[in-house]
Amino acid sequence: MTSLLNGIVSGDRATPPEAIEANVRRIAGGFDRLGVRPGDCVAILMRNDIAFLEATYAAATLGAYAVPINWHLKPDEVRYILDDCAAKVLVGHSDLLHPLDGLLPAGLAVFAIAPPPEVLQHFPADPASLSPPPGIQEFGAWAATQEPYAGAALPAPMSMIYTSGTTGRPKGVRRAAPSPVEAKATEALRALVYGLKPGVRALLPGPLYHSAPNSFGIRAGRLGGVLVLMPRFDAEEMLALIEKHRIDTIFMVPTMFVRLLKLPAEVRSRYDMSSLRFVIHAAAPCPADVKAAMIDWWGPVIHEFYGGTETGPVTFATSEDALRKPGSVGRLSPGAEIHVVDEAGRTLPQGGIGELYCRIEGYPDFTYHNAPEKRREVDLDGFVTCGDVGYVDPDGYVFLCDRKRDMIIAGGVNIYPAEIEAALLALDEVRDCAVFGIPHAEFGESIMAVIEPQPGIAIQPDALKAKLATRIADYKVPRYIEVRHDLPREDSGKIFKRRLRDPYWEAAGRQI
Numbered sequence: 001m002t003s004l005l006n007g008i009v010s011g012d013r014a015t016p017p018e019a020i021e022a023n024v025r026r027i028a029g030g031f032d033r034l035g036v037r038p039g040d041c042v043a044i045l046m047r048n049d050i051a052f053l054e055a056t057y058a059a060a061t062l063g064a065y066a067v068p069i070n071w072h073l074k075p076d077e078v079r080y081i082l083d084d085c086a087a088k089v090l091v092g093h094s095d096l097l098h099p100l101d102g103l104l105p106a107g108l109a110v111f112a113i114a115p116p117p118e119v120l121q122h123f124p125a126d127p128a129s130l131s132p133p134p135g136i137q138e139f140g141a142w143a144a145t146q147e148p149y150a151g152a153a154l155p156a157p158m159s160m161i162y163t164s165g166t167t168g169r170p171k172g173v174r175r176a177a178p179s180p181v182e183a184k185a186t187e188a189l190r191a192l193v194y195g196l197k198p199g200v201r202a203l204l205p206g207p208l209y210h211s212a213p214n215s216f217g218i219r220a221g222r223l224g225g226v227l228v229l230m231p232r233f234d235a236e237e238m239l240a241l242i243e244k245h246r247i248d249t250i251f252m253v254p255t256m257f258v259r260l261l262k263l264p265a266e267v268r269s270r271y272d273m274s275s276l277r278f279v280i281h282a283a284a285p286c287p288a289d290v291k292a293a294m295i296d297w298w299g300p301v302i303h304e305f306y307g308g309t310e311t312g313p314v315t316f317a318t319s320e321d322a323l324r325k326p327g328s329v330g331r332l333s334p335g336a337e338i339h340v341v342d343e344a345g346r347t348l349p350q351g352g353i354g355e356l357y358c359r360i361e362g363y364p365d366f367t368y369h370n371a372p373e374k375r376r377e378v379d380l381d382g383f384v385t386c387g388d389v390g391y392v393d394p395d396g397y398v399f400l401c402d403r404k405r406d407m408i409i410a411g412g413v414n415i416y417p418a419e420i421e422a423a424l425l426a427l428d429e430v431r432d433c434a435v436f437g438i439p440h441a442e443f444g445e446s447i448m449a450v451i452e453p454q455p456g457i458a459i460q461p462d463a464l465k466a467k468l469a470t471r472i473a474d475y476k477v478p479r480y481i482e483v484r485h486d487l488p489r490e491d492s493g494k495i496f497k498r499r500l501r502d503p504y505w506e507a508a509g510r511q512i
Contacts, residue, residue, distance in 0.1 A: 008050045008221050009245065010229040011118025015050050017224055020057070023143065027058035030146035031089060034109050038063030038154055038177075041085040044209075045069045045078065045092035047119050048229040051139060052208050053221050055091045056159065060218075063154030063177060064088075068161065068209040071096050072490065077170075079103045081162055084370055085172055091139055093119070095129035111139035122232040155183070159218070160369065161211045161309050172369035173211075173309045185362035186312075189333060190219060193305040193313040195249050195278030198223050203247045205230040205238055205256060207490065211309040212282050216251040233493055235259040239271040248277040254286035255432065255493030257294050258425055262454065268297070276301050282313075284494060285400055287422035288326035295319045304329055306398065307358070308386035310366055310378060314338065314358040315398045328397040335361035338398060339383050340391055353391045355404055357383035389416070406497070408437035410445050415476055417447075423471045424449065427464070429457045432487060435478060436501040439508035449478035450500050452487050459483050 007016035015023070036042060042059040044066060046052045056066040067085050069078055071093070082090065082105055090097075090104070094112040104110060112132035115125060132138050155177035162170040178186055191197065194216050202220035204227060206213035221227040228245050230238065233256055241247065260268070279294075280303045295302050300319035306329035307314040315338075317330025332338065339347050340354040348354045357380045368374040378385050389407065390400040401416045408415040417435035424433045432452040437445035453459045461481035468477045488496040 006224070006226050008053060008227050008229065010048065010050050010231070011116060011121075013050065013116060013118075017222075020050075020054060020221070022148070023054050024057040024061060025148035026146045027054055027143050028061040028149035030143060031058055031062055031064070032149055032151075033146070034089060036062050036064050036088050039157075040064045041067045041087045041160065043067045043069055043082055043085065043087040043090045045071055045090060045096050046113070046208075047071060047093060047115065047123060048204070048208050048231050049093070049113070049116060049119060050229070051091070051113050053217060053227075055139075056214075056218060057222070058149075060156035061149060061153045063156065065157050065160040065174070067172070068159055068214055070162075070207075070209045070490075075099050075103050079105070080169060081172075082108065084169075085160065094132050095125035097136060098129045098133050101133055110136045111142055112136045113139040119231045158364070159211075159214050161214065163309050171371055171374055173366050174369040175364040175366045178364045182362055182364050185335065186364065189313060189335070189360070189363070190215065193303070193316050193333065194219065194251065194280055195303065196220055196223060199225040200249050201226045201245060201247050201275070202249045202251075203228045203230070203238070203241055203245070204251055205233040206251060206253060210283070210490075213251055216280075220249070233259070235263050236267055239263075239268070239273070242273060242275065243271045246275040248275050250276070250279045252279060252281045253283045253493055254281060254290060255284070257281070257286065257290050258432070259493070261290065261293050261297075262431065273298055278303060280305065282306065285327075285329075285418050285422075287425055288322070289422075289426055291322050292326070295322065305333070306330065306400070310384050311358045311386060312360050312363045314360065321397070325393070325395070325397045325399075328393075328399050330398065331396045332398070333360065335363070337361075337383070338392060339380070341380065345380055348391075350394060351391055353389060353401055355385055356388050356390050356398075356400075357385045359383050406436065408445050408447055410437070410440070410443045410447065410475070415447060420447065420449065420468075420472060420476055420478065423468055423476075424451065424464075426471070427467060429454055429459055429464075431455075432495065434487065434495045434497045434500055436497055438480070438501070438504040446480065447476070447478040448480045448482070448501075448504070450482045450484055450487065452485060453483060 059066040089109045091111045093115045097112050114130045157177040158175050160172045160174050162172050196219050200223050204217045208214050279301050282305050302319045304317040305313040313333050314336045315330040316333045321330050339357045342354045387404045388400050389404050406417050420435045424430050431454045435449045438448045440446035465477050488499045
């Protein structure tokens with residue numbers, strides 16, 4: 001059954017645009033009376049929920065930063081972020097706040113909201129944890145008593161996202177509120193790469209605590225159409241929501257494509273996808289055959305951008321680009337530049353493989369909150385790196401080889417896990433995988449693959465290696481294969497590769 005609701009939708013709940021704006025004004029009025037000022041931080045510890053966006057909009061109205069916190073973090077990790085950003089307010093799902101009892105900073109205003117039924121369906125919680133912890137106010141009841149904010153909305157900064165990194169504590173990527181010129185350029189760029197326009201009917205299956213889904217969701221929720229939030233990605237549920245709400249625009253990650261394509265043909269054909277106009281994906285390399293299969297299924301609506309929290313969307317690719325240049329992440333976005341450099345920081349000629357350093361003219365600059373010196377670790381003459389290795393071909397298309405920190409060096413040979421992972425994902429028996437280097441006494445590193453099989457499939461490592469040897473060079477075939485049914489992953493579907501890799505290196509007493 002088709003539903004043409006407007007506003008923000010989550011499960012069976014729908015809040016129309018005018019109600020969203022009224023709620024935001026009341027919340028902003030309450031935040032203002034709590035002393036939230038431009039540049040202050042409002043932390044949000046929630047799964048995808050309508051209240052997540054309302055709190056974000058209210059902070060932005062006051063010129064304050066919304067600080068989404070990955071709710072998978074342990075209590076001491078959450079406390080670190082609250083301290084680091086000096087949050088004035090914390091809004092969280094009640095069951096996520098209970099473990100923080102005794103750890104919350106003094107003077108922090110904290111509000112709890114019970115996770116709604118659609119969230120609890122995916123993330124069951126102890127009934128006792130659904131009420132606010134002692135001494136903490138219920139967010140909705142508090143907001144209903146607040147006088148609406150009567151002032152003009154101030155220039156709004158982007159959300160301050162904490163990047164996980166590979167070492168040390170996470171760092172908050174903080175940008176000042178854009179100037180009018182920067183705001184115009186940034187919004188034009190976001191409109192291009194997200195495909196968002198007034199009246200959009202958007203679906204967000206990824207978590208709002210991630211950078212790009214957060215940016216996409218914030219914009220989509222205020223364009224007068226509909227934004228449907230998924231508490232957690234489920235392939236068939238997503239198809240049903242596209243049909244039900246006549247979705248035309250989606251933000252996705254490649255893992256979701258893989259899961260969709262592995263649905264039985266009779267399930268895939270059950271749902272009407274004809275409303276789709278613009279599907280954007282990012283966050284990880286997408287195997288060329290996976291993207292081609294999605295274009296064959298959904299039509300030339302698949303787009304991609306490459307970039308990071310620090311850089312913004314540096315490249316952009318259409319479906320036509322993907323078919324013309326399989327494996328590319330596209331050409332430069334308007335105003336973007338890329339330098340490919342070697343280990344000594346020297347710019348490489350066209351086609352040379354090296355680390356990518358990027359910038360976008362007119363895009364608001366950033367600093368790492370409370371750690372400005374860390375900027376030097378990723379900066380080269382004003383160009384910033386996400387740690388990716390790649391090259392630019394003669395036609396201006398950018399290709400990624402791998403993350404620099406993920407590269408395996410075995411016997412002096414550079415091996416890029418992304419290529420091996422793409423080969424594994426092309427095998428029918430593989431549902432998902434992660435490839436990384438582990439210590440080897442003679443060669444420095446050896447290749448390890450952790451495989452999640454398709455349901456009901458028993459994988460034999462030697463047989464899998466034999467199949468791989470017909471697709472990639474022998475030296476790229478993993479020496480070790482482990483089969484697991486519980487790969488650690490985020491809501492977006494991305495695998496926590498570090499959690500798989502680190503134990504091997506900790507036992508060896510070295511990092512590379």
